[in-house]
Amino acid sequence: MNDQNLEPGKYLHTLAYRCTPALVGDATVHVRQLDTETAKLWATFTGQCRKRFGKEEAQAPYTIATTVLQVITGGYGYFEPKGAAPFLVSRQPIDSDLLCKAFTLTYGLALGEQVEVIDLRQPPDLAVRIARTPEREFALEEHLAGAKGAQPDAPNWLYKSVGWGLAERLAAVPFQLSNGREITLRPDITGGLVALDDPWENESGGRYAVCRTAVRLKTLPNVQHPVLLLDARVSRISSSLIFSSTALAVQPGEGRPILEVKLNGRGGTKTIPRQTLQALGRLEMDYSILQSIAKRSEREQKLRERARAFKEKLQFPRENPGQIWPIPAKNYQHPIGTGVGMHHLRLLRAHADAVFGDDAQRLSLRQSAMTLPRRPTDPEKVSAQEYKRRKEERERTGRKEPLRPRGSLFPSAESLCASVAEAGFKKLRIACLWYRDETRQRMLQTFCHAFGLSPAGLDTQEGVEFDLYQGRITAVFHYVPDFLRPGRGRDRAEALGAVSASLRSRDGVLVGAWCETELPHADDFPGIDARDLDDLDAKPQTKALLARLDVPSQYLKGRGKEGVIEPGGEDHPAQMALLDLYRSLGVTDERISNALQGTSGFPVDRLAHVGVHVRQQNRRYGEKGEPKIVITATALVPPQSPQGAWSLLGWSSTAPVWRPYRSAQNAFHTHPYPEPSAETTSYRQKWDGAADMVERALGDLADELDGVPYTVTVDAQSARRMWDGLQNVRLGEQLTRAGTDGNRSRYQLPGARLGQDAPLAVIRLNTDDEEVPQPVSVTHLGKKDGAEPVEKDTSTLLFEVDTDFGTPVWLLCNVPRAYDGSGAGRLGSKRTRWEAEKSVQSEDRSKRRKGEMPQNFYAMTATEILPIGGPSDEAREALSAMTARLCHQTLFWSDRARYPVPLHAARQMDLDHPQYRREVADAEPGSGDEGKEGETTA
Incomplete structure (x- = not known):
């Protein structure tokens, strides 16, 4: 980017280049x-x-x-x-x-x-x-020349093969670290790069991970050339081959790329398909590397059989993998963290610039004119003078309070009451169902934080309702272990009978249930196969029962891997659970109106905003039948008066009627996921049928809104198989082109056939890291002549992509809370993992230090926002800013989300469904990581 030719402003740098x-x-x-x-x-x-x-x-x-x-x-x-x-x-x-x-x-x-x-x-x-x-x-x-004024329409084979030569060029030059060390990169068969010669190793030794660099060719909306996207990630290496999904293998001979080999078989028996070895043997090809993989699998299976026979702990050898590098099938616990960090990505950009030189045209992205809403949790604004005074005071006294304290995480009680009243109720009652006193104390502590109460002043007798706010918000605690504990063979409905009065919504009382839960542990159920533990999980069973009573519910984990969770300090899981209960109740507090009102000349605050979530539920092992399609939707509806509260409606393919969000979610959770129609015989028919359901739902909503215009927001990854007009190559095509052959959808865009009831605009989001440019830094060019550009590592702003034709597309930059939050340490901001600091043990607490290798290194992410339709450029820019602001201001926690409120709420209906199982990443069999700290997946 030539800064001399640019207007003053802020410009985003990414790992994206036009592939010319x-x-x-x-x-x-x-x-x-x-x-x-x-x-x-x-x-x-x-x-x-x-x-x-x-x-x-x-x-x-x-x-x-x-x-x-x-x-x-x-x-x-x-x-x-x-x-x-x-x-x-x-x-x-x-x-x-x-x-x-x-x-x-x-x-x-x-x-x-x-x-x-x-x-x-x-x-x-x-x-x-x-x-x-x-x-x-x-x-x-x-x-790759690109037609002027048109999306790229290159053949599919180009996207699969263009990276081969580019990766070889990137590998021909060593990857240079800031300390002068050079890292060798090798091309792999995917068209990417892998640093097998310089793996990362944990401090105690024997466990490895490698850096893999992706070189992908994608398209961006209204950019006439395909775009080359670079990115880097940590690939953890498994101690065993037989529990892995793929293996990286070094081929014999010079100049050959690293193989990425898919392994076949069930867990514990993974290996090279026998037929592959037989075919290569008949062809008299050199397949020695595949034979080596097969022999290693045989050795490991014998180790496993021996451990079983002698009832010994399974342990695989710990040594540098050398020629074969297995990649685990799941995100198991591992002593090396995820992510390469911001500094690594900036070095990768410098490496690509040096290798490609003037042949690489960077994408230009300039900051959009958008202000972010001030959130209740944002740090307090203070003058420079006051900040300096506080800093000096803290240094003098030794106190550790923050210099810019954050506000309350919770919405005001008055705005909660306003939303409850908008829904037609006089009072909100929260029924707290528990079976450990520690969890009861955590719930009580959270109420005190949320409503500014003293624990000493609360009457928490069993089954007795007590006041949280002016008699309009109350809570009641019930000890119901038989209802909540994991296990099977009990009548949970009968166990709930004793508290039925607290759960009954009558006399204008809105009721929500806050429940204790835990993941079943194998140690508590000896003789139960680990695969059957899901059947013992109380959460899906109790959630379905409460849904049948039309009671929204949220859950708080009372026991984790380290044991029972004690009350104390900032209990973020409990705080988030209470906020998510508000979301399940359909409560929309003042933060929504603050995020939308007065944002631009185009009145986004007078539109309804619909989010449509689509997901294919694939078969789990042992299940039969076709994959299921799950569709949920929400509508954020503006109030009739400026002082009123926004309302939230919900809809699902299981219960296809628009109703208040809490009731729509309960109706959805009462039924199993919808079975596929027996009349759909092809892939195209299946997804056309799904699009048809959404079309009818939007038509029904238009009647419900009675003339209020609306937008529809969808996720590009899941929705573009339903609507051709969401695909980059189809942007701008007319509706008459849809459905002209067996491979095209019958529907161009959501609601496009509804005539005057069609949405004002469709907002396509893309959060897929494989398709959205990776941000690395920002340059601020000042207005004064001769002013030096100011470089910034991160940004949370909205940037407009410099497109070649058509309407613009925007990128919203996100900085993870774990990177930028209080005490986060910003791991990866100044060093790569090759330079990670080791842990320091010392009797002097001030000198102790955690090792960096086991921790996660974070980087910015980006959300691509593309408004399709809309009456003007001004309207599209306002809609993109509105979407960014509804990502920035969430209902369910203190920081930003990848999806705006309507789409997040629709998605959460699905994630909270009783059939959507919870998972925890266990230690990999034979890895030696059992009982060690690792990552979990939600």
């Missing part, structure tokens, strides 16, 4: 573009495999074919037999005779033939057609 012909130079690839008949033969072949082995093994031929092709091509090859334009692409040409033999063996082995009896002189039609498909050499630059 100059960037790829004279790189070429070899492509076989498969015709329709070949694609049909592959579909028939897949059907034969499904019939023979069942759906679990349906992808076996694909695994065999891709792994064999990787060996044949030296690694740089990709096979895509499905989709609208199937292809086979490789860096080097592939001999057609060898290719025919490879697919002949794949075909026979997948259908159960013995490898030695497969006649290579009698290939099946599928193998013949693939081998006879003409192989053409393409120059990548021919597909």
Whole structure:
């Protein structure tokens, strides 16, 4: 970016470059573009495999074919037999005779033939057609020029192959650290980079992780060239191969990329597919690296069998992996943290700039004119003079209070009452259901923080309602262990009967339940298989019972990995649980109006804002049937008077009626996830049916709103398979183009067919780190001539992408609370993991220090905001700012969220469903990390 040619303002730097012909130079690839008949033969072949082995093994031929092709091509090859334009692409040409033999063996082995009896002189039609498909050499630059005023429409094989040459160029120059140390990067078969020669190791030794750098080609809205996105991450290395999903493998010979090999089999038996080894053996290829993986799997399985036989603890050898680096299938506990940190990403940007030089055109992003709403939890504003005085006072007295204390996390009691009244109730009662006194004390402590009360002044007798605020907000505690404790075989409905009076909503009382919970532990249920612990979890069972009583509920964990959680200090989990209970009740306090009122000339505060959440519930192990589609939606509706409270409506595909959010969520939680329709026979029909449901829901909402205009916000990842108009390549197309062939959706955009009841605009969000540019820093250019640019490490502002045509797109930068919060330490802001400081043990507490390697290094994230439609550029900018402000000001905790309030509330309906299971990342079997601190997944 040439700062001399830019207007004054703040500019965001990202790891994103326009992929122009100059960037790829004279790189070429070899492509076989498969015709329709070949694609049909592959579909028939897949059907034969499904019939023979069942759906679990349906992808076996694909695994065999891709792994064999990787060996044949030296690694740089990709096979895509499905989709609208199937292809086979490789860096080097592939001999057609060898290719025919490879697919002949794949075909026979997948259908159960013995490898030695497969006649290579009698290939099946599928193998013949693939081998006879003409192989053409393409120059990548021919597909990157970009049509002026149009989205890129490059072939799919380009996106899979462009990274091969670019990664080799990035690997040819050592990655330079600030201390002068050089890190060797190796290209891998995905078109990325991996630092296998310089792995990260934990302090006690024997556990490893490696840096992987992604080099991806994507598109951005209204940018005529594809965009090259770089990013780096920590890939933790497993102690065992047999519990891993993939393995990185160093190929013999010079100049070959690192293989990424998919492993087959269930947990504890993962290995290279036997058919792959057999096929390569018949082809007389060098597959020694795959044999090494198979032999290691055999050794580990024998270790496991021995440990079982002698009832010993399973422990795998701890040593540098050398040639084979297994990557675990799950996010198990690991002594090396996640994330590479901001400093690493800035060094990566400098590395790419140095390698690509003038051939790389950076994306330009300038700060949008948006002010963020002041949140109750934001630090107090003080003058520089007052700040200095407080600092001197703290140094003199030695006290540790913050110089800019934060405000209350909780909304005002008056605004809670206003929202309750808007919903048609006179009073809010919170029923606290508990079975450990520690949890009861934590709930009580949280009430004191929320309403400014003294614990000594509260009457908390069992089953007796007590006042929290002017008789309009009350609470009552009930000891109900038989209802709440984990286990099976008990009548939880009967156990709840004793407290039914407190849960009954009558005489204008709105009721919510705040319940204690815990994840069932195997130690408490000897003889129960770990896979059956989910059935003992009380939370989904009790949540469903409360939902049938039309009582919204939220849960507070009373016991964690370290034991019972004691009251004391800032109890953030309890505080967040109470806020989330307010959300489940549909309470929208004054923070919503503060975030929306008076933000721009366009009246976003007089619109309703709808969030539509879509998710495919895939089958778990042992389940049968097609995946289920879950759809939930909410509508944030403006008050009739400026002083009134916003209201929140809800809807779900299970109970497709708009109603107050609390009732919609309860109706949704009362029923299991919807089963797929027996009438839908294809992928396209399934998602068209889902879009049709949303279309009807929006039509019903328009009637409910009675003329109030509305917007619809959706997540790009889940929603674009329902609406073609959300895809970058389809932006701006007319509705008449939709549904013209079997691969296109019947619907262009949500609500587009509703005529005058259609949404004012559709707001597409994208939070996928693989598709959104990674922010690294900000430059502030002042207005004064000769003023030096000011560099900032992070930003929480909204930036507008400099697009080539059409409407703009915006990026909202997010700084994780764990990076920027009080006492966070900003790990990764000044050092990479290669420079991580070790722990220091000392009798002097001031000299003690935690090691940095086990901790998480954080970086900025970004949310892409694209308003589609809208009456003007001013309106679209206002809608993007509105979306950013509703991400910034949440209902459920003290900081920013990746989704704005309406979409978050819709998504949370799903995440809170009784069938949405909770998970904790356990220690990896045989890793030696049992009982150690690790990460959990929500």
